[in-house]
Amino acid sequence: MKKLNDAFTTLYNGDNIVKLTELRYMPRWAVLLIDLLIVLVSIVISYLFLEKLHVRINFPNYIVWQRLLLIVVNVFFMFVFKTYAGIIRHSTFFDFFKIILSSGSTLFTILLLNYCTEFWLGKSLYLYPNLFLYFFISVSVMFFFRMITKQFFNILIDVKGSASKTKVAVIGVGDASVSLARAILHNPNYPYRLEGFLTKRSDSHKAVLLGHKIYNSDKFFKNSELVKQFDAVLIIKEIMSKHELEEWMTLALDHGLKVLKAPTVSKMRDSDLVGGIRQLQIEDLLNRRPIKIENKDVIIRHADKAVLVTGGAGSIGSEIVRQVAQFSPSLIVVLDQAESPLYELELELLEKYPEQKFKFVLADISNNYRLEKLFEIYQFSMVYHAAAYKHVPLIEENPHEAIFVNVLGTKNVALLSKKYKVNRFVMISTDKAVNPTNVMGASKRTAELFVQSLQNSEGNTTKFITTRFGNVLGSNGSVIPHFKKQIEKGGPVTITHPDIIRYFMTIPEACELVLQAGTMGSGGEIYVFDMGDPVKILDLAKRMIKLSGFTPEVDIKIKFIGLRPGEKLYEELLSNDATTVPTHHEKIMISKDPTVRFDEIEVLFKQIIKSAVRRDKVQVVTLLKKIVPEFISNNSEYESLDKVKIDAVERVATENEE
Structure with a gap:
């Protein structure tokens, strides 16, 4: 009343x-x-x-x-x-x-x-x-x-809310698309308003679905007045192939429409469907179907075992820790020298895995005494070695630091794994170690050679395994987060060269490969992954600009700044003189690279570490080129060392002829 x-x-x-x-x-x-x-x-x-x-x-x-x-x-x-x-x-x-x-x-x-x-x-x-x-x-x-x-x-x-709602066209007329459209219609408080359906079929243009028209895509995008009635297209990514996803995205962005993605079909029943709608990200286009690994072997290898992850607070290391935690090891020791990221990871893991026992260690892998105490106390069964310096320009300027971490650090962890009879040692390497053109890549190839040499060394019982990846989506310092920050600031987006290309994979995908590699082979192998098709970085930048709602070269400029010291136009996963051997998994191969005996590499390691202690940049790089003969500097101050080497080879050849 x-x-x-x-x-x-x-x-x-x-x-x-x-x-x-x-x-x-x-x-x-x-x-x-x-x-x-x-x-x-x-x-x-x-x-x-x-x-x-x-x-x-x-x-x-x-x-x-x-x-x-x-x-x-x-x-x-x-x-x-x-x-x-x-x-x-x-x-x-x-x-x-x-x-x-x-x-x-x-x-x-x-x-x-x-x-x-x-x-x-x-x-x-x-x-x-x-x-x-x-x-x-x-x-x-x-x-x-x-x-x-x-x-x-x-x-x-x-x-009441029509003025502020995003007017969307749902892609497709299948069950998943209809379920999504119905969820939007039945929840008027959501910020989306269904305006119709889009399909490539031509037999549905007169049909009406849930009271809304079904538009043929060809006719729809040719009618500019009709397109203006919509704000976005809504895609269910999991029901589309990569080609279809790219095609719809290109059509929508070229006509000024936003591209939204809905949750996976499996999540439609369990969670807030419409609330899970997000703007399509470039990662969605680069993602491929993840590797299907045999979890049974992985579980056996980790259950009730002590595991060490070096570089555990980094992009790859932290994901390895998350995945290993699912297999109930007796202990996971997470080691890193970065204090804040390690502390943040500790808070996350203790909340997410309250039953799992963790030990978070702040340490530098170049400190052998600090490392040995950990091996002595915890008697590790598995060691994942993800600690490394990886930024090419910084390492090119500071080659001695790469020796301390990538070379000496790897030597310390690997030798301790051998001494304390760790069952398996898995090293994370990079495609930049193949035919390296920079100090970072050469230092990682040097580490690979040392790890391989230990396999057949006297008294060894540890299986030493190496894995190589391309670029990882969303990792610290990678190109995609860098481009996002530049776009948010209004540009320009900086690219080193218009023709530069790279391979990409997701962090979970890379870590699944690492875990699988830990269960394969008899030791001494370098595992490489079928990375699919390479991506042109210029195309990547243009797509990211469009996905952000801007027009390349109009709203956001693209600027070419030239190749950085040591940077390649393209990366390789196999060296020129390497052959591959297939494994039981079609996406994983073994690279048969040249190896070096332990006694030979040990002498060279002592020399290069002494040079690093003296901060002798030229001597460090000279020794790297001796250890890794295929290391040819590119766009770098060390190119002169290659010229000296070439002149020396030509001089010897001339003397032999005489």
Whole structure:
């Protein structure tokens, strides 16, 4: 009653604008009042119908009492089944079922009363056609009232928020697409408004789905006025091939539409479907189907075992830790020299895996004494060596630091793994170690050679394994986060060369490869991964700019800054003189690279570490070129060392001829 008083007060004071869009639901007393009115109208109609057919009713003198009794019984069952209690704008089949129960119980009660009056008085209180007609009319009108009210509220909410909603076209007309569209329609509070469907089929242009048109993509994108009625296209990524995804994305972006992606089909049943809609990211286009690994072998290798992960706070190392934690090892020691990332990872892992035992160690792998204490105490079964310096320009300027971490650090961890009889040592390497053109790549190739040399060294029982990856999506310092920051600042997006290309893989995918490699082979192998097709960085930048809602070279400029010291136009996973051997997994191969004996590499390691201690950059790089003969500097101050080497080779060749 207070709401009615407020309404009359508002009207009396002169504010005659009825704010219908402020309504959230219809009060229960109003629903009950309308249902009572429907009962009255249904009784009147049913009696009028019989009257028009000239049917005589029983007990005409008591017609008012008959009708009153029918109303009382029906209202009683309305209270029993609470037909008025639901929020009408969220009505479902369950609400319709309650109406059926209420009216059906009323019908059953009156039929029972009819049977009694026939037994006692010789004729029924109500005519049977009258009762069934009343039942049909009342149920139909009550249900119709709820559907109309529900649609009315939806329209009000839609009108209220239509200006701020994103008008979307759902791609496809399959079950998953229809489920997504239905979720948008049934949740008017979400910030999306369904405007239609898009498909490549040409036989559906006259059909209507969920009350919305189905547009053929070719005709749709040719009609600029039609395209302007939409803000975005909505894609379910998992039901499309990579080619289809790229095709739809290109069409949409070229016509000024945003590209949104919905959650996976499996998540539609378990989570907030529409709330999970996000803008398509460049990672979605670069992602490939993940490797399917044999988890049984991985579980056996880690369950109840002590595991060490060096570089554990980095992009690859932290993901290895997360995946290993799923296999219930007895202990995971996470080692890193970066204090803040290590602490953040500790907070995350302790919350996510409360039952798993962790040890977080702040240490530098070049400190052999610090490392040995860990090996001595924890007796590791598996060692994942992910610690490394990886940024090409920085290492080119500071080659001695690469020796301390990538070379000396690897030597320390590998030798301790041998000494303490670790079952398997898995080193994470990089495609930049293949035919290196920079100090970073050469230092990683040097580390590979040392690890391989240990396999057949005297007294060794550890299986030494190496894995090589290309670029990892989203890793610290990688190109995609760098481009995102530049786009957010308004550009320019800087690219070193218009023809530069790179391979990409996801962090989980890379780590699955590492775990699988830890269960394969007899040791000494270098595992490489089928990386798929390379990506041109210029195309990558243009797509990222478009996905951010800008136009390349108009809103965001692209600037070419030249190759950085030591940078290649393209990366390789295999050296020129390497051959590959297939494994039981079609995506994983073994690279048969040249190796060096342990006694030979040990002498060279001592020399290069001494040079690094003296901070002798030239001597360090000279020795790297001696250890890795295929190391030819590119766009670097060390190119002169290659010229000296070439001149020396030519001089020796001339002397031999003479």
